[in-house]
Amino acid sequence: MADHVTILFICRFFQGMGSAAGPVLARAIASSNSPTTKSAQMQSYGAMGVGIASILAILTSGKLTLISWRSNFWLAACLGIILLLWARFTLKAPDKRNETLSLKKIFHPMKEVFSHPQFLGSAICHSMTYGLMYGYITLFPFLLIELFHEKNPTQVGIYSAYMIACYMMGAFLASRLVLWRKANQIIVLGVIIQTISGACLILSNSTASLFSALFLFNFSIGIILPLTSASAMAPFAGKGVGTASSSLGLTYRLVGSTLSILICQFSLIRGGNLGLAILLISLLSLTLLRWTLFPKKEIPFLRR
Numbered sequence: 001m002a003d004h005v006t007i008l009f010i011c012r013f014f015q016g017m018g019s020a021a022g023p024v025l026a027r028a029i030a031s032s033n034s035p036t037t038k039s040a041q042m043q044s045y046g047a048m049g050v051g052i053a054s055i056l057a058i059l060t061s062g063k064l065t066l067i068s069w070r071s072n073f074w075l076a077a078c079l080g081i082i083l084l085l086w087a088r089f090t091l092k093a094p095d096k097r098n099e100t101l102s103l104k105k106i107f108h109p110m111k112e113v114f115s116h117p118q119f120l121g122s123a124i125c126h127s128m129t130y131g132l133m134y135g136y137i138t139l140f141p142f143l144l145i146e147l148f149h150e151k152n153p154t155q156v157g158i159y160s161a162y163m164i165a166c167y168m169m170g171a172f173l174a175s176r177l178v179l180w181r182k183a184n185q186i187i188v189l190g191v192i193i194q195t196i197s198g199a200c201l202i203l204s205n206s207t208a209s210l211f212s213a214l215f216l217f218n219f220s221i222g223i224i225l226p227l228t229s230a231s232a233m234a235p236f237a238g239k240g241v242g243t244a245s246s247s248l249g250l251t252y253r254l255v256g257s258t259l260s261i262l263i264c265q266f267s268l269i270r271g272g273n274l275g276l277a278i279l280l281i282s283l284l285s286l287t288l289l290r291w292t293l294f295p296k297k298e299i300p301f302l303r304r
Contacts, residue, residue, distance in 0.1 A: 015076070020249060022083070028245040029091075031233035039237075040183045040230035044175035047226040051168035058157040058164075109243040119232045119244060121292025125191065125285045126228035127252040131259025132194075132278055133221050136214075138264050143271055147207060163218045170222020183227045183234075184293045190223030191289065195282035201275025210271055217278060231293070 002008040030042045064071035113119055140163070141156050170190070177186045197216035204210040229248065236244040259281070266273040 018080070020253075024242075024245045024249045027229055027233055027248065028242045031230065031237050031245070032241045036183065036230065036234045036237070037178055039233065040178045040227050041175045043226035043230050044171045044178065047171035047222060048168045048175075051164050051171065051222075054164050055161045058160050109240055110247050113236065113240065113244050113247045116235050117292045118235050119247075121288050122187070122228045122232035123248050123251045124255070124288055125187065126225060126232060126248065127255035128259060128281045128285055129191075129194070129221055129224045129228070130252045130256035131263070132217075132274075132281055133225075134256050134260030135263035135277060136217065136274060138260060139268060139271070139274055140214075142268055146268060146270065147210075163214060166215045166218035167222040170219040171226055172222075173219075174223045174227055178227065183231050184289075187224060187227050187231060187293070188286070188289060190220050190227065191282055191285050194220035194224065195279060195286065198275045198278030198280075198282055201271050201278060204271070204275075213275065214271075 002011055026046065027043065030046070031039045034042060061072050061075075064075060140160065144156055144159055145151060174186060174190070177189075193216055197213050197220055200213035200216065201210065204213055232248050233241060233244050259277075263274065263277045268274075
């Protein structure tokens with residue numbers, strides 16, 4: 001109902017704060033109520049659900065905007081009411097606590113979380129992949145304009161939906177592979193695929209090769225994001241899972257947004273700047289994972 005842009009920005013600030021609760025609590029609930037393998041599988045299914053919601057949003061939000069710029073906010077308000085009722089009747093009420101909250105009690109447990117090697121490696125890999133994804137989402141419409149002079153929002157939405165479908169395929173594969181291999185090994189596989197996609201994007205010299213590289217990239221993040229999330233949460237499944245989840249959310253929003261800003265500072269070059277960023281950051285992720293998740297020189301995929 002805002003009638004001034006300042007009010008709109010203030011309300012958007014609180015909307016962002018509210019929307020942070022969903023991912024943080026969903027990860028915490030999945031990790032605290034399930035063993036690591038089951039949690040990884042549940043988060044992969046959750047990633048597929050995000051993909052479906054994203055496709056529906058892309059295909060409908062543009063049409064809602066044509067009716068009124070307020071339409072999407074009305075939709076968000078209605079969905080918020082539905083989620084509130086859903087949470088009220090499906091989630092168990094927590095035990096009542098008489099502890100007084102303070103900044104020290106809120107932030108002190110984060111020190112323990114960030115000092116854990118598995119959390120640190122998984123969270124940073126998760127965050128850097130998010131940064132690449134944010135950069136890709138920002139640049140993709142401009143890439144379509146450069147390649148096809150495509151400015152039709154509906155057509156751009158169709159291309160975007162295709163890429164989200166690739167992401168969902170990666171998430172589905174992750175949900176299957178995690179039953180046979182350790183999540184950390186599958187994460188490495190996902191980052192290797194992501195590295196290959198960056199190299200292919202740099203070397204692409206045709207529209208077909210460029211879209212094949214983007215297919216690999218979206219496929220890889222469908223593998224990486226849910227499993228790095230589950231891996232980061234695993235050491236705190238018994239205690240401190242809420243702190244770990246909120247720490248992960250803080251990390252990937254901060255690192256991801258910073259990386260995406262840096263990526264978008266350079267010329268598009270038919271996606272070459274994005275490809276170079278994917279290649280370099282993926283190699284950095286592999287190095288970090290090597291020292292945090294595989295400290296005993298274990299070679300993923302060659303040992304059971």
